[in-house]
Amino acid sequence: MDLSTLSRVVDLRDDKRSLNAASLDSGFVVCRKPHAVIVPKSADDVLQVIGWANQSNCPVSIRGAGHTHGGQTLTSRGIVIDLRGLNRVGDIEGETIEVQSGVMWRDLVAHVLPRGYLPRVLTNNLDTTVGGTLATGGLGRSTHHYGVQSDNVEEMQVVTGVGELMRCSTTENRVLFDGTRGGLGQFSVITKARIRLRKVAPKIRTFSLMYDDLKTLMEDLEILMFRDQFMYLRGWYRHRSQEFGAPEDAGSAGPEWQYPLHASVEFDDAEPNRDELLRDLNYTRLIRVEDQSHLNFSDQLEPVPNAARRRPMAAVASPVTEGLIPWSEVHNYATRLLEHFPPALLPYCSMMLRPLRNDRLQSPMLVAPKTGLGMGFGIIPCIPRIILSQGLQIVEDAGHLMTVHGGKRYLTGWINFDHDQWQAHYETLWPQILEWKARFDPKGILNPDFIHYHPRIPAEADEIGLKSPK
Helix, strand or coil: CCCHHHHCCCCEECCHHHHHHCCCCCCCCEECCCCEEECCCCHHHHHHHHHHHHHHCCCEEEECCCCCCCCCCCCCCCEEEEHHHCCCEEEEECCEEEEECCCEHHHHHHHHHHHCEEECCCCCCCCCEHHHHHCCCCCCCCHHHHCCHHHHEEEEEEEECCCCEEEEECCCCHHHHHHHCCCCCCCEEEEEEEEEEEECCCEEEEEEEEECCHHHHHHHHHHHHHHCCCCEEEEEEEECCCCCCCHHHCCCCCCCEEEEEEEEEEECCCCCCHHHHCCCCCCCEEEEEEEECHHHHHCCCCCCCHHHHCCCHHHEECCCEEEEEEHHHHHHHHHHHHHCCCHHHHHHEEEEEEEEEHHHCCCCCCCCCCCCEEEEEEEEECEEHHHHHHHHHHHHHHHHHHHHCCCEEECCCCCCCCHHHHHHHHHHHHHHHHHHHHHHCCCCCECCCCCCCCCCCCCCCCEECCCCCC
16 A cells, blocks of 8 residues: 555554554454554545545544444554544634534533533533544433533534545535534544534532342433433442442342432522432432532543453453443333343443433434334443453343344444345444435445445454454
8 A cells, every 4th residue: 555645645553552552443253463553633534535545445533532342443454544633622702613624522621611611512522522422422421401412513524435524514504514513434534513502501410329130220311311300310220249338339238239320400599409300210228419610520430340440451441332322221121131131340430321212212223113202222341351251242132232222232342244234233324324325425434344234245354352452
């Protein structure tokens, strides 16, 4: 592969350190080493790269902070565009702000929060890029109010797979706009986006509630989603053998499975009325009430069991499996999942719950069940490599079970779909996706190792389970 022409016009890195860093994602399962890493400083740099890639028939993987878990941002056949060089933040205009796609959400929060604003939706990991989560959806604790992050972008500047720099929105190049939001970089590379903000009260109070059964938790979540008092809702599963750090969160001799819920409300000088906020709820006990700053609150990752924390990162893999499940099927899905979940993996897994209202989801490429309410269900494992093959089979089975119960996979996690499964995932949208691919990326150079548009020809398998690239 002749990269000499490209190296003269953009920041091209092919040293061992750069290539190794771009060979793994946050799953630490798939390893693919690219031929080079490009760090663009402008949209024109991206144009140059895509133009060269078309002429050279070179695959291009688009990467932000690499927080996928199944190799979605990796390639061993071409080059990686690392968008973190596109890191400029603009000024607030009304309740929006224009930023380049490589801006970290952490930096955006630091810029707008002192001015009394926050993005409408934040994921639990601020060390992701704006372009990365807009290309995948971006579920958060306020999704029941505002949808996902890609529902809260007003317009974008993108470079298509044929090398055209275009602006798109609901009123301009709408097809490209719809294909790019949640589109996994299949049709274009996001270079800039205008993000919706909202005014925030200065304080957050979180009520940590414990439930002994899932049905009661879900009944209360229905109340809370439509009451509109709590801006943030986050729940998860916890086995009584698991320990999560805080003494009051330690395992107990109660039910085998318990269901913590964090419900958070914003406020200013007027104290929230606890009795009013928690009325009609049937939680088992109130664990604690905690006040936090927005910055500390926004910077909370999913709870990780202590047993997983104690293992060095090189010794574990994290093939996260996530999906959106119809509300009526959540209990059945969870029951079947937990019946067969190996006890040996319990100390190393978190299971998260994100309630959502499907009328808030507006990004066509983020496929969700066609029901009024749904649940974002995530299995977040830190699997010791010594049992990685067993762990991968468990998450594969858990993902398949989601679809059996009418769910749709959230595509940043461990995905191993074949052509037929991709077609089944997108259902009636599939013919449009084929049209969009033919229109915006006819040579198939953008992220070609993920979605299979045609039945796959058997080829050499990816390297699975490597500790690190050599």
